[in-house]
Structure formats: C-alpha cells, structure tokens
Amino acid sequence: MTVNSLNIEQGPIRPPSEANSLLLRLTRNCPWNRCLFCPVYKAEKYSRRSLDDIRNDIESIAGAVDKIKEISQAKGFGGVINRQAAALVQSEYPELFPVAFWQFHGGKTAFLQDGDSLHLPVSQLVEVLGLLKEKLPSIQRITTYARSRTLLRWTVEELVLLRKTGLNRIHVGLESGNDQVLEFMQKGVTGVQHVEAGQKVKAAGISLSEYVILGLGGTKLWREHALDTAKILNEINPDFIRVRTLAVPPETPLFKKVQQGEFKLLHDDDVVREEALFVEHLEGIESVFYSDHILNLLEEVYGNLPEDKPVMQKTINSYLLLTASDRERFRLGRRTGYYRNLADRHDESLELAVERIYQQLQIEGITVDDYILQLMRRFI
Numbered sequence: 001m002t003v004n005s006l007n008i009e010q011g012p013i014r015p016p017s018e019a020n021s022l023l024l025r026l027t028r029n030c031p032w033n034r035c036l037f038c039p040v041y042k043a044e045k046y047s048r049r050s051l052d053d054i055r056n057d058i059e060s061i062a063g064a065v066d067k068i069k070e071i072s073q074a075k076g077f078g079g080v081i082n083r084q085a086a087a088l089v090q091s092e093y094p095e096l097f098p099v100a101f102w103q104f105h106g107g108k109t110a111f112l113q114d115g116d117s118l119h120l121p122v123s124q125l126v127e128v129l130g131l132l133k134e135k136l137p138s139i140q141r142i143t144t145y146a147r148s149r150t151l152l153r154w155t156v157e158e159l160v161l162l163r164k165t166g167l168n169r170i171h172v173g174l175e176s177g178n179d180q181v182l183e184f185m186q187k188g189v190t191g192v193q194h195v196e197a198g199q200k201v202k203a204a205g206i207s208l209s210e211y212v213i214l215g216l217g218g219t220k221l222w223r224e225h226a227l228d229t230a231k232i233l234n235e236i237n238p239d240f241i242r243v244r245t246l247a248v249p250p251e252t253p254l255f256k257k258v259q260q261g262e263f264k265l266l267h268d269d270d271v272v273r274e275e276a277l278f279v280e281h282l283e284g285i286e287s288v289f290y291s292d293h294i295l296n297l298l299e300e301v302y303g304n305l306p307e308d309k310p311v312m313q314k315t316i317n318s319y320l321l322l323t324a325s326d327r328e329r330f331r332l333g334r335r336t337g338y339y340r341n342l343a344d345r346h347d348e349s350l351e352l353a354v355e356r357i358y359q360q361l362q363i364e365g366i367t368v369d370d371y372i373l374q375l376m377r378r379f380i
C-alpha cells in the first residue's frame with residue numbers, strides 16, 4: 001500500500017492514459033486475482049476501503065487544492081497552477097506536489113483504483129462519485145477498471161445511474177476473445193460474457209476501453225487468439241481498443257508454466273504477425289486503437305477505425321518487410337529505449353548507440369532475444 005505525504009492511500013497501477021489523473025483508491029487489490037499473466041496483486045489480499053476513509057482522502061485533496069491556490073496567489077501567480085507555480089510547490093511544499101501536478105495537468109480527470117471498483121455496492125459508488133464532484137468541481141472525467149464478470153452483475157439501469165453521477169469511462173481487461181486462451185489464463189470469463197458485459201456498458205452510455213494482450217495465445221493459439229479477439233471486439237464495438245504485449249515476470253504463475261514448457265512465448269516478430277492478423281479482422285467498428293504501452297514493439301500502430309486501418313497495416317507491414325538483421329536491431333533499439341518509432345532507425349546517433357549495444361552483446365555471447373526477454377520483465 002502506498003500512502004503519500006498527504007496521507008492519501010494509493011494503489012500500484014492505473015492505465016497509461018490516466019497518467020495525469022487524480023488517483024482515488026476505493027478498493028485494495030483484485031477480488032479475482034487468479035489470472036496467470038498478472039503480477040500486480042498476487043501477494044496481496046482484496047479488501048474494500050471504508051466510505052469514511054475514502055471521504056477523508058477526498059477532503060484532504062480538496063484541502064490541498066485550496067492551499068495550493070493560496071500559495072499561487074501569495075507568490076504572484078494569480079491562483080493559477082502553471083509550470084512555475086507547480087515547480088515552486090514541488091520545492092517548497094513537496095507534500096502538496098502530487099495534487100499540484102494533477103492541477104497543472106488541468107485537474108479535470110480522476111481514476112478510481114484498484115483492479116475492480118464495480119465490485120463495490122452501487123450505493124457506495126454513487127456516494128463516492130457524488131462526493132468527488134462536490135468537493136473537486138474541476139473534475140470532468142472519472143474512470144475506473146472493472147472485470148467483465150463483475151459488470152455482468154450490474155443492470156444497465158444501475159450503470160446509467162453511475163454515468164449520471166459522474167462515471168464516464170470503464171477500462172476492461174478483455175485480454176483475449178478466445179475461450180481456450182481465457183480458460184488457460186484463468187481469466188474467469190468467456191468471450192460471450194465479455195461481449196455481454198461490454199454491450200451493457202455501451203448501452204448505459206459509458207465510454208468503454210478494452211485491453212488486449214498481444215501474444216497471450218502463445219505459439220499454440222496465436223491464430224485463434226487474434227481471430228477470436230477481433231470477432232469479440234467487433235461485437236462489442238468499444239470506444240477504445242488498447243493493446244499491450246505479454247511479458248512474463250517471475251512473480252506471475254505463468255512464469256512457471258513457461259519454464260515447464262506448458263506455455264511457449266511468441267517471438268517479437270510473431271507477435272507482430274499476430275497483430276497484423278488481429279487488425280486485419282477488426283471490422284465494422286468505430287473504435288480508437290492505441291498501442292500506448294512501453295511493452296509494445298510498434299507503439300506507432302494507432303488510429304481511428306475504420307479509416308486509419310490501412311495506415312496501421314502499412315506500419316505493421318513495414319516492420320515485417322525489414323531484413324532479419326534490421327528487425328533485430330530495431331527490437332534492440334526499441335527495448336533499450338533508443339528507438340520509439342521505426343523512423344528512428346534513420347537517426348545516425350541513435351543507430352550508432354544501438355549498434356554499440358549490439359556489438360557488446362556479440363562480444364559477451366548474449367543473444368538479442370535473451371537480452372530483450374530480461375528487459376521486458378522489468379517493464380511491468
């Protein structure tokens with residue numbers, strides 16, 4: 001559990017798109033906690049935070065907002081939290097900085113933690129959403145994670161009530177649309193249930209973001225994973241599709257299965273082939289596709305579906321058409337942080353830096369694949 005200097009409790013993760021959001025913890029950890037690939041809460045027990053504790057956090061944040069505004073006024077920034085005001089708060093009032101950082105980024109978004117906030121009773125969620133809106137009126141968007149299985153317990157009417165009270169978006173870990181993959185990974189949900197849950201969120205008018213794990217079918221089920229995940233998403237038509245690539249750190253149950261040969265990881269190049277098949281079969285939907293995760297090899301595959309699909313496919317193909325040696329060097333550059341996009345390969349200084357690492361690995365007898373595998377485990 002992380003408690004910051006304002007005594008506000010925070011959980012360990014939030015979606016990449018919520019990097020600048022206020023984090024408000026409603027529950028601790030995940031009530032399911034069985035997914036083989038997920039390292040986040042494995043050593044932790046699920047619990048609900050009391051309404052009093054959550055209220056105290058909201059009031060502490062509201063108090064900090066007032067204090068920061070006073071500081072900004074007193075220091076000649078007119079109550080505005082611009083870059084200079086935020087920097088001043090950081091150096092002179094570090095305990096207030098997390099709130100100043102949020103205000104500097106607009107103070108308009110909040111994310112409810114941890115892994116499955118809709119596990120809470122509707123009455124408590126409504127109360128928390130109302131409090132957030134009342135005490136922090138700058139907030140315009142409130143989002144959270146929810147499991148599809150949990151969403152199935154909610155009626156559309158209850159979800160509408162959440163929307164009307166302020167919940168704008170739900171992030172769901174779809175991971176795969178293939179039942180064999182979902183069962184092996186102990187996701188606790190089927191493809192059909194994912195569809196039912198997703199359609200419910202959409203029917204309630206709440207924005208829906210579905211997360212897919214590239215590579216989750218392994219060498220055995222990569223094709224089924226790609227095709228069924230596209231099929232399920234086509235039925236849901238979510239507002240956002242976000243991909244991230246499978247990595248298997250030692251603290252996941254999947255790590256043991258990889259070591260015992262029960263699950264074989266896809267090579268990076270095969271993950272991109274799987275992504276090509278997946279994107280090819282996304283049809284009839286109007287979703288924004290993002291690859292905004294450090295684990296993805298091709299972060300630049302993004303766009304609005306359907307109109308940007310040809311560009312996304314062109315990017316994927318331009319990687320697959322590289323020579324084996326160029327693909328290996330690009331992977332090395334991307335995983336070591338020198339390259340972000342394919343075009344970065346043409347930057348001479350970056351290319352030289354990557355070449356140095358490449359040559360050093362050769363000298364030490366370490367393969368690029370082994371080196372990347374180690375790096376990937378640190379990105380979780």
Ligand code: SF4
Pocket residue numbers: 030031032033034035038039040041115147173187
């Ligand atoms: S439901 Fe989500 S948070 Fe819970 S174990 Fe699975 S992936 Fe992790």
